[in-house]
Amino acid sequence: MITYEYPLNERIRTLLRLEDLFERTQHFMRSDGAHEHHVALVSLFEILEVASRADLKVDLVQELERQRQTLMTFRNNPDISEEALSGALYEIEQASAALLAMAGKIGQYLRENEWLMSIKSRAAIPGGLCEFDLPSYHYWRHRDASARQADLAGWLNPMLPIRDGLTIVLRLLRASGRPDRQIAGNGAFQMMMGGKSAQMLRLRVEQNEPFTPEISANKYALNIRFIAPGGHARPRVADADVAFELTFCNL
Known part of the structure; x- marks a missing residue:
């Protein structure tokens, strides 16, 4: 079977786009090739653009809290596994805490990196990242794969609370x-x-x-x-x- 999903409001549309972008970024990060790491970095820039909605973090925190309150009503219900319920509540609480710990605008640390922003602006131009356009990026792509992966992880990891929060929300939505x-x-x-x-x-x-x-x-x-x-x-x-x-x- 092939599953097709169609969002009926802008909030769910944004979450589905981010889910796809996080999956793509992490998929190509796991590879060792310079071309794959280029795709991962461009996908990271797309995450930055889509996640730039000012209320995304607030939306996720509020939705997670609403789901936590709903799950709390199932406490002491003999038809509900207490272990499964506790696990779900713990996952929601951890995701909410991580979102609340994110300081400032989502991805601001990336916007403050002039080198990354120069790559981002050139990436919007067809063929704009040839070696003669940005020699420093050409050099980065020739570093060891492990060094590139460490850089990509450092740029992506601060935004993972967004991924974790939307993963829970979309999982609950799909199961509803x-x-x-x-x-x-x-x-x-x-x-x-x-x-x-x-x-x-x-x-x-x-x-x-x-x-x-x-x-x-x-x-x-x-x-x-x-x-x-x-x-x-x-x-x-x-x-x-x-x-x-x-x-x-x-x-």
Whole structure:
């Protein structure tokens, strides 16, 4: 199955983008190659841009506290594992404490590094990081892999409380809904929302289905079209019924 996620507000959209960027950065950091470390550094700059929302840290702390209060109501419930509940509460409390310990604007220490900001500004130009543009960056890319990895970790680690906080929030969000089997007749599906509240939609489609969902949604209706991917001049809607799972996620 392939899972497609569609955020229904800007806050969840930001968290999903950051989740993807943190995963990409850490994936390429683990490699030894200079090209992979270049991708990791550019991805780190993208994290800096996306996380620059002034209220991101406050949003995460408030959401974690709300989830902590919700979980506290399950204390002494015989149907709930006390060990699992204590573990979840500890994880939330640790993530909140780490977020609150972050001083100043997210990533400000990166913005104060003139060398990194010179790389960031040149990276926005196609081919702008050739060796003749920034010889010092060319030198850095020829350092030992372990030295580059140590530098990347030093630049990334102060922002990891953001990653840890959003990981908990998105995990709880994904677990909040129950999937329903649906059919898109001739590749099209529509549902009236009828007051249904959701922060994110999750669609699961069989991997052998040669179609991808095109989703539009508002508070009144949800519309999904399954499109044949590829280099077609015009999008081609599926000419057959497509079975899929639909989950409304809401914290």
